[in-house]
Amino acid sequence: MVTRLDPKVFDAEAEVSWCPGCGDFGILRALKLALAELDIQPHQVLVVSGIGCGSKLPDYMAINGYMTIHGRPLPIATGAKLANPEMHVVVVNGDGDSYGIGGNHFVQTCRRNPNVTQVVENNQIYGLTKGQYSPTSDKGFVTTTSPDGAIELAFNPMAVALAAGATFIARAFSGEPKHMAQMIVEGIKHRGYALIDVLQPCVTFNRVNTYDWYRKRIYHLEEESYDATDREAAWTKAHEWEERIPLGILYRIEGLPTYEDQVPTLADGSPVGRLMELTKRPRPEQYESQKEQFF
């Protein structure tokens, strides 16, 4: 990918504390590449995360970052987007944070369709807390909290997103940063909520779903004659797992209004936009009142 902006502008000074070989490295790289490809400057993007190994990502980028409490990045991101629709808002969090603790927010965000891009670091385990099974762990998966194997069926984020009304659903693999960056580019370009579920090995605590395990199963929808606007085909692809796992855009529908398009109080402009207007044509009493609200 030849990028317009040098991805190095997003490099931060913080030392990365992920385990050596962690799939999160590929996601960090892909996100920088995607933002650079879209020529989005560091000050034009907000990355919101939750709690978990992957949620440390905003620390490792020179951007506006916000680490929320566990499972809450989507409502925070929606709020940020409503306050300032000009800002590119990207959520990066893990499968536990997104589909478990924040599961309800995930469903509501799918049906609301805010112009927010979510990259889920799906390693099928809770890594930061040392290896408990997560919502996306396969049935029978043995961990410290499931010594006899996970009892529940795995949560299927693609199918749930589709059923809940998501307008962009894609899947990538952290071992293929170039393809993942392209998925993130398409997700950010999409007007509305975009889910990019990234299959990502946890090299320390998940000894089943390794790079090798994924490599043997993944294939690319782009290499087939696949129509991503076909909802029924997407439903079928969303249920492919174990033997073959599809990567690429499973479902995409354009032209639907976003959440912020439909919020009546935003018809006269966004809160941040109105504040900026006031600073351009200052009316001191209004400015002071706005300042009190925000600071």
Add this chain to the structure above:
Amino acid sequence: MNYGQFLADVRKRGGFATDDEALAVASNVLMAVAEVLPQRDAEGITASLPPELLVYLRPTHAEPDPHFDSQLFLGWVVSTVDATGGRDKTGGGLDIYAAYSGDEAIRRCQCVFSVLKSLMSDRQQATMLACLPEEVGVWFSAA
């Protein structure tokens, strides 16, 4: 060198207890190499290797992902390291096994690289070096 000798050599240089362990390490290193090996170079590099290893070195793409870096390479090899000692060994927030699994993975890479290099011509080594991510190239050169 035949396949059995290859595994015995990896086992000896890596200090592995069994041939199975040596194979797990060697196959993961080779599969990581396959991620960065363009199809056009694969044949030249693999010509002198035992044929049983070629299945692991089959390139996954016609053109490798240019953003596949040393951390991704390491990810394939760390999978063979018992990073938690079988149970949680957290000491003051630092998992003492996971924290050093990278050093062990690099050592394992180098042990396989050293056996590979003993089978390769200078030209083959140079071709392979050119394919590897920069940091992995340093490990390869030092092996």
